[in-house]
Each structure stands twice: as C-alpha cells, then as structure tokens.
Amino acid sequence: MTSSDTQYVSSRDNALLKDLRRLAQDSHAYRRQGRVWLEGDHLCRAALQRGLRPSHAVFQASYFDRAGHQWADAGGKAVVVDDTLFASISGLESPAAMGFVLPLPAAPALEPDAPSVLLDGLQDAGNVGTILRSAAAFGFGQVLAMKGTAALWSPKVLRAGMGAHFGLRLVEGLEPDAVDKLAVPLLATSSHQGEYLHRTALPWPCAWVFGHEGQGVSAALSERAGRFVRIVQPGGEESLNVAAAAAICLHASAAGDRGQAGRAGRAG
Structure with missing residues (x-):
C-alpha cells in the first residue's frame, strides 16, 4: 500500500463506511455484497497466510499511524x-x-x-465456527451446510472459526438430496441411539452429521445416515453441546481407523 492507495474517511455518511457497517453487523450482507468482513489482526493474518488478498484494508486512524507499516504488503486499498x-x-x-x-x-x-x-440446521454462530475449527484440525476438509444453518461467512462465524474458513471447502444452502452425491459413509450423532463412539470402528473417509442444537439431526438426513453414533456420558448429563460433541467425534475419526491405516502403510 502506498499513499496513493490510501483513502481517509472522516464522515459518518461515507458510502464505503455504510457498506462496512452492514458487512460487520448483518449476518447475511456478505451474500448481497459479494464480499466478507474480517475484523482483527489474527483473522487478517490467517487470510494472508492462505494467499488471500483484501480489496480494502481498513484501519483505525491511530493504529494506522502507529502500525500501518506492518501491513504494507497486504495489498488492496488502505482505508483509514x-x-x-x-x-x-x-x-x-x-x-x-x-x-x-x-x-x-x-x-x-x-x-x-x-x-x-x-x-x-445449526443456529448458533459460535457453535458453527467452532465446528469449522475442529473440522480443519482433524482433516475434514469439506463442510456442507444445509439450508437453515447459520450463514458460514457471517462475521460471528468467521470470528469463531479463527481462520479455519480459509483452509476448507465450504458449501452452504444445501437441500437434503444434495447429500445423495456423497460417496462416503454418513454417520449421524444421536444422544439416545446407535453405537457408542468408543466401541465402534469408524470408516475413513466418512461424513459426520451434526444437527440442530435442540432438535438434533433432521428426519431427512437421519433417513440417509448409514449409522448412528452416541457418546458415553458417565457424568449423567442429558446431552453435550453440539460443538463439543463434534470435536470428540472428529478427533475419534482422525485418531482411529485413519491413524491405523497410516501406521499399516508405513509398516508395509
């Protein structure tokens, strides 16, 4: 960024400023504008590390005066x-x-x-972003969001995802019949039926289904699931938070059959 690429904004009625407010505060504005808002040093650096470049890098004036030079190679237009x-x-x-x-x-x-x-159909943006982080951490590179799920590129989901978005294949707004295109086994979580996770051999690759925070997996996807899996809870709680359950299940997949297959390959 050079001085010729820098725009200074001091009016509340500036058109770009109005667009930025919508992007930052409206979870669906990114679909209308065709762009997303990343707020904060960590998210912005995560995007740069993945080779992404902003159209605009937006700075608080006092921060730009103090540290704007750190972002000189970010690309895009600087907005102060x-x-x-x-x-x-x-x-x-x-x-x-x-x-x-x-x-x-x-x-x-x-x-x-x-x-x-x-x-x-997950509704909580924090849960959705946390699950994206777990998916990225445990080698599940594709996330499919059924229609009715919290918007994947909304500011709250982006913040909870902490940069996971940039390493995932994200497909949203899907109807249940889109799942029929998957060629991997479909595992559905349940609080009351199916095999216990710690006792079952998990296929790899596979697809895990995590349902609405209150209602669980929908009937349409339950009918398509090849297996139900539940997590033992010796403490007696009725259910786990869906993001916590997802982390447990995805880790079990990454550390289970997948790990055994890798060890067998190295031994051979």
Missing part, C-alpha cells in the same frame, strides 16, 4: 477511518483496530469422496 467512526463499524463489544474486506469466495462444487462435516 477516524477512531470514533471505526468503532461504529464493528459488531464487537471491544472493536479491533483494523480489518479486511475480501471478495466472497466462489461457491465450490460438492466433492463426493472428501471427508466431510454436515451441519444440519
């Missing part, structure tokens, strides 16, 4: 906003001092053979 106005953009209680605007990635095609996570 008066400190008081920058706070009006953010959807956070404690706004960060900078953010990126990225073009919304093109929706990829569903990959039939990919280890996958299916999100079936």
Whole structure:
C-alpha cells in the first residue's frame, strides 16, 4: 500500500463506511455484497497466510499511524477511518483496530469422496465456527451446510472459526438430496441411539452429521445416515453441546481407523 492507495474517511455518511457497517453487523450482507468482513489482526493474518488478498484494508486512524507499516504488503486499498467512526463499524463489544474486506469466495462444487462435516440446521454462530475449527484440525476438509444453518461467512462465524474458513471447502444452502452425491459413509450423532463412539470402528473417509442444537439431526438426513453414533456420558448429563460433541467425534475419526491405516502403510 502506498499513499496513493490510501483513502481517509472522516464522515459518518461515507458510502464505503455504510457498506462496512452492514458487512460487520448483518449476518447475511456478505451474500448481497459479494464480499466478507474480517475484523482483527489474527483473522487478517490467517487470510494472508492462505494467499488471500483484501480489496480494502481498513484501519483505525491511530493504529494506522502507529502500525500501518506492518501491513504494507497486504495489498488492496488502505482505508483509514477516524477512531470514533471505526468503532461504529464493528459488531464487537471491544472493536479491533483494523480489518479486511475480501471478495466472497466462489461457491465450490460438492466433492463426493472428501471427508466431510454436515451441519444440519445449526443456529448458533459460535457453535458453527467452532465446528469449522475442529473440522480443519482433524482433516475434514469439506463442510456442507444445509439450508437453515447459520450463514458460514457471517462475521460471528468467521470470528469463531479463527481462520479455519480459509483452509476448507465450504458449501452452504444445501437441500437434503444434495447429500445423495456423497460417496462416503454418513454417520449421524444421536444422544439416545446407535453405537457408542468408543466401541465402534469408524470408516475413513466418512461424513459426520451434526444437527440442530435442540432438535438434533433432521428426519431427512437421519433417513440417509448409514449409522448412528452416541457418546458415553458417565457424568449423567442429558446431552453435550453440539460443538463439543463434534470435536470428540472428529478427533475419534482422525485418531482411529485413519491413524491405523497410516501406521499399516508405513509398516508395509
């Protein structure tokens, strides 16, 4: 970024500032604008590490004066906003001092053979973002969101995902029949039926289905599941938070049959 690439904003009525407010505060604005808002140093650096470049790098004025040079290679147009106005953009209680605007990635095609996570009507953005982090950590590179699931590229899901978005194939707004394209076994979580996770041999690759926080997996996806799996809870709780259950299940897949297959290959 050079001085010629820098725009200074001091008016609350600036058109770009209005668009940024919508991106940061409306969970569906990214679909209308075709771009997403990343707020904070960590998310922006995670995007850069994946080779993504912003169309705009937006800075609080005092931060830009102090540390703007650290972002000289980020690319895009620098937008410097008066400190008081920058706070009006953010959807956070404690706004960060900078953010990126990225073009919304093109929706990829569903990959039939990919280890996958299916999100079936999950509503809580924190749960969705946390599951994306677990998927990325445990080698499930494709996440399929059924229609009715929290918007995957919304600011709250992006913050909870902590950069996981940039390493995943994300497909959203799907109807149940799209799942029929998968060529891997479909495992559905349940709090009351199926095999206990710690006693079952898990296939790899596979696809895990995680359902709505209150209602669980829908009937449409339950009918398509080849197996139900539940997690033993000796403490007696009725159920686990869906993001916690997802982390347990995905880790079991990564450490179970997949690990055994890898060890067998090395031994051979």
